[in-house]
Amino acid sequence: MNKHTAPRVISFIDVMGQRQILGRKTDTAVSRVLQHCQFINGPEVTQLEADLAAFTGAKHVVACASGTDALLMVLLAKGIGPGDAVICPSFTFCATGEVVALLGATPVFADVDSETFNIDVASLKSAIEVARRAGLQPKAVIPVDLFGQPADHDAIADIARAENLFVLDDAAQSFGATCRGKKLGTFRLATATSFFPAKPLGCYGDGGAIFTDDAEFAAILRSVRVHGQGSDKYDNVRLGLTARLDTIQAAILIEKLKIFPEEIIARDRVAKRYNEMLADVCIVPRVATGSTSVWAQYTIRVSKGTRDALATQLKAEGIPTTVYYPKPLHHQTAYKTFPTAEGGLPVSETLSHEVISLPMHAYLDEMTQDRIVEGVRAALSR
Ligand SMILES: Cc1ncc(COP(=O)(O)O)c(C=O)c1O
Secondary structure, eight states: OOTTSOOOOOOSSOHHHHHHHHTTHHHHHHHHHHHHOOOBSOHHHHHHHHHHHHHHOOSEEEEESOHHHHHHHHHHHTTOOTTEEEEEESSSOTHHHHHHHHTTOEEEEEOBOTTTOSBOHHHHHHHHHHHHHTTOEEEEEOOBOGGGOOOOHHHHHHHHHHHTOEEEEEOTTTTTOEETTEETTSSSSEEEEEOOTTSSSOOSSOOEEEEESOHHHHHHHHHHHBTTBOSSTTSBOSOOOBOOOBHHHHHHHHHHHHHHHHHHHHHHHHHHHHHHHHTTTSBOOOOOTTEEOOOSOEEEEOOTTTHHHHHHHHHHTTOOOBOSOSSOGGGSTTTTTSOBOTTOOHHHHHHHHHEEEEOOOTTOOHHHHHHHHHHHHHHHTO
């Protein structure tokens, strides 16, 4: 390379590359919707819900407008409100705690495990106690399957059963992952996911879905999705939202779901290769035994203080990185007054100083990946 030429900038997530693989399929699917004009609740929405149910093994799927709405709809349908506590991890995207607080309930933050970055079960138990001592009624836990990897659903289910909590799984980053041979979407009361474009299965705008095996609950969710409508359209029987998935987004997702299984395999191949080539210079991600990840992010840990220099050096070489998350929720302005598990949340705090995510997508070729790895290794050995 001429030393005066800027290096080619690598994509962090290659939505454009995937468009080329899909060819005209998504364009044709969108054109079909433009022809039949059923932009709301068109046939593609019903088709997508059936396809998602077949893919996950969940009995009922309710498509909706975003991952945030998916979480909110479940809490609304369960009547969560003031005086209720919902336990969630602090090391997550804000939406996990936001939906709880929006309903006037109290998010109680728990710490995460240092290897999987998912909710720590001892801290979950402590958060339940903290909620009780504060005079709140613990009603639910929202585990998050962070960066594509399932939380410890068996251990969480045991605690939820013993404490009479319902489990709403936040699988916004992990649609397609498995835990002990079962796809996410089939655990406990309900699972919420997001189809935001950057997610492992993303649409071309906002979108989401809820998975449940409970037919009655699915019917309530369908009502909540449209202003709490009852069997008579003009007698609304509960409070709800406008949270439908657009037909155009459903049409796109139907096509993208067809290539998703191969994409999951490709993402895993990329992650394994990163692990092999980087394990001696940083802490590489580890997937718990019995689980598979869809690698929404490939996130390494570097020692506190070296992260900024690494990001700057890589950026100069055309290699983008992102920090998910530089501040755990319990340190963010909107959330710092909410309670946390006993003893603080040291792992969430340490991770927020050490994690950095590298480019990850199904179409990352080996040559590009080698360039990223060389950049990381060179920067960390300086
Ligand atoms: C863990 C988690 N929960 C919820 C959401 C919300 O999803 P959406 O952006 O589709 O509302 C996200 C999106 O980034 C997320 O990462």
